[in-house]
Amino acid sequence: MSLLAGLSHRGEYPQAVLAEFEALMVALRQGWATDTLQPGMAVFWFDTTAPDGWAFMNGQSVLRKDNPVLTEQYTRNPTSFGVGDGVTTITLPNTTAISPYMIMRLG
Numbered sequence: 001m002s003l004l005a006g007l008s009h010r011g012e013y014p015q016a017v018l019a020e021f022e023a024l025m026v027a028l029r030q031g032w033a034t035d036t037l038q039p040g041m042a043v044f045w046f047d048t049t050a051p052d053g054w055a056f057m058n059g060q061s062v063l064r065k066d067n068p069v070l071t072e073q074y075t076r077n078p079t080s081f082g083v084g085d086g087v088t089t090i091t092l093p094n095t096t097a098i099s100p101y102m103i104m105r106l107g
Contacts, residue, residue, distance in 0.1 A: 039069035039107030042095075050103045057102040059094030061085070069107045 025046070027036075037043070042057060050056055061084045064071040074081040074090045082091025095102040 037105050039067065039105045040073050042102050042104045044099065044101050045103040046101055053106055054103045055092060055106055056100075057093050057095040057104050058100075059091055059096075061089040061091050062106060064088055064090055067106050070104075 024043075045051075045054070045056075055062060059082065061082075062070065064084070065088070067090070070081065070092075071090060080093060082093075084090040092104055
């Protein structure tokens with residue numbers, strides 16, 4: 001059964017869009033996103049566990065040394081991330097008020 005079968009019950013999404021989204025979800029699970037989607041990119045994820053190299057955008061702290069691209073993005077635009085502890089961590093954006101299903105590529 002499609003991940004989006006429940007969303008298409010009123011025909012809101014063309015079948016081609018559903019198929020494309022389904023293919024993206026499979027690719028994410030198989031690690032394709034590790035090579036294709038860059039750190040800092042965010043996608044909707046309809047599962048309770050984020051794939052390896054991804055984290056839910058719920059305001060959690062991540063280590064700066066493990067995420068140099070995100071740290072650089074934070075340096076250029078400090079309003080997009082939280083300061084974390086100010087030394088070793090930064091804080092991912094918290095999108096749970098908008099959607100609890102957003103994940104961000106780490107790195």
